[in-house]
Amino acid sequence: MPFIRNAWYVAAWADELGDQPLARTILGAPVVFFRRADRTPVALEDRCCHRALPLSLGRIEGDRLRCGYHGLLFDAAGACVEVPGQTQVPPGSRVRSYPTVETLGAVWIWPGDPKRADRALVPDAYWLDDPGWTTASSYLRVGADYRLLVDNLLDLTHVSYLHRSTLAGDDVEAVTPVETRREEKRIVVGRWMRNVSAPPLYTAASGIGGTVDRWQWITWNPPGNVFFDIGCAKAGTGAPEGDRSQGISMWSTHLITPETETSSHYFFSFVRNYRLGEPPVTEILRDGARHAFLEDLGVLEAQQKALLARPDAPTVDINIDKAPLQSRRILDGLIRAEAHGESASRA
Numbered sequence: 001m002p003f004i005r006n007a008w009y010v011a012a013w014a015d016e017l018g019d020q021p022l023a024r025t026i027l028g029a030p031v032v033f034f035r036r037a038d039r040t041p042v043a044l045e046d047r048c049c050h051r052a053l054p055l056s057l058g059r060i061e062g063d064r065l066r067c068g069y070h071g072l073l074f075d076a077a078g079a080c081v082e083v084p085g086q087t088q089v090p091p092g093s094r095v096r097s098y099p100t101v102e103t104l105g106a107v108w109i110w111p112g113d114p115k116r117a118d119r120a121l122v123p124d125a126y127w128l129d130d131p132g133w134t135t136a137s138s139y140l141r142v143g144a145d146y147r148l149l150v151d152n153l154l155d156l157t158h159v160s161y162l163h164r165s166t167l168a169g170d171d172v173e174a175v176t177p178v179e180t181r182r183e184e185k186r187i188v189v190g191r192w193m194r195n196v197s198a199p200p201l202y203t204a205a206s207g208i209g210g211t212v213d214r215w216q217w218i219t220w221n222p223p224g225n226v227f228f229d230i231g232c233a234k235a236g237t238g239a240p241e242g243d244r245s246q247g248i249s250m251w252s253t254h255l256i257t258p259e260t261e262t263s264s265h266y267f268f269s270f271v272r273n274y275r276l277g278e279p280p281v282t283e284i285l286r287d288g289a290r291h292a293f294l295e296d297l298g299v300l301e302a303q304q305k306a307l308l309a310r311p312d313a314p315t316v317d318i319n320i321d322k323a324p325l326q327s328r329r330i331l332d333g334l335i336r337a338e339a340h341g342e343s344a345s346r347a
């Protein structure tokens with residue numbers, strides 16, 4: 001399995017998890033999410049230990065979840081605490097429970113060793129929960145390996161071809177080189193484009209237009225969190241030197257959780273520092289991002305199908321693959337290290 005298990009993954013945007021159980025497959029395992037009476041999120045294996053009915057088809061009772069078939073009642077730790085019609089609960093009546101944390105507007109799950117689940121390891125995407133920024137969040141299920149999404153996000157060149165009408169600026173973009181650097185386990189890719197036209201989506205959301213200096217700085221944090229520090233400022237006002245006061249900034253935030261080996265949960269948010277609290281602007285950005293990412297989705301799912309049809313057929317690498325190839329190497333190393341650590345701790 002090409003997964004890192006000891007990591008926090010987004011399971012849902014916080015407002016997706018309401019008063020009903022939510023079923024979501026995470027790293028190949030069916031999981032049910034629900035909220036306790038105090039709203040704390042709970043994640044349990046979505047399979048009753050009696051006759052395997054998904055518990056997500058049952059109902060929440062206070063801090064507990066009751067199976068919808070024969071009524072076994074499970075507490076938030078996954079232990080069966082009641083079997084209707086008998087006084088004894090059979091030994092071993094339990095389902096797996098997972099650590100969760102709610103922060104940054106999302107519910108996160110730790111699919112790996114619960115003892116290693118440290119809240120401090122949630123990626124630092126502070127802008128998702130900061131009064132100086134406004135989010136425009138959305139979700140898509142993508143029928144593709146999460147690593148294809150990471151490849152896509154680390155590759156700026158496709159913007160000029162695939163997102164011509166949405167994210168692309170002018171033709172300068174297709175030929176402006178990117179800088180790639182590795183920072184420990186992270187990869188940073190980016191560039192400055194001076195004296196270029198503003199992308200249509202930026203203009204629609206902020207009103208900024210004409211000639212701008214534009215930046216795109218992307219950081220990939222393994223396994224699947226990619227943060228775009230993007231924006232533009234009136235040309236020649238000093239943005240490349242650090243003064244962004246004549247411009248607009250956004251964090252285009254991409255949080256990817258593997259569903260299976262060939263499908264992914266894709267949580268994204270366009271977060272801005274201008275025209276805060278203006279719902280029409282939020283809608284422009286949410287719709288714009290969704291429209292653009294649906295263009296990616298079509299490509300990614302077609303790519304996944306072709307790869308599954310001929311998994312061993314050769315492909316070539318070109319210069320623009322530098323960052324995606326580096327990210328694959330880092331991921332492979334982390335996955336190997338995790339597997340090694342697990343077998344060492346079993347020995």
Ligand code: FES
Nearest residue numbers: 048050051067070
């Ligand atoms: S399947 Fe859940 S109680 Fe029987």
Ligand SMILES: [Fe+2]
Nearest residue numbers: 152158163296
């Ligand atoms: Fe894209």
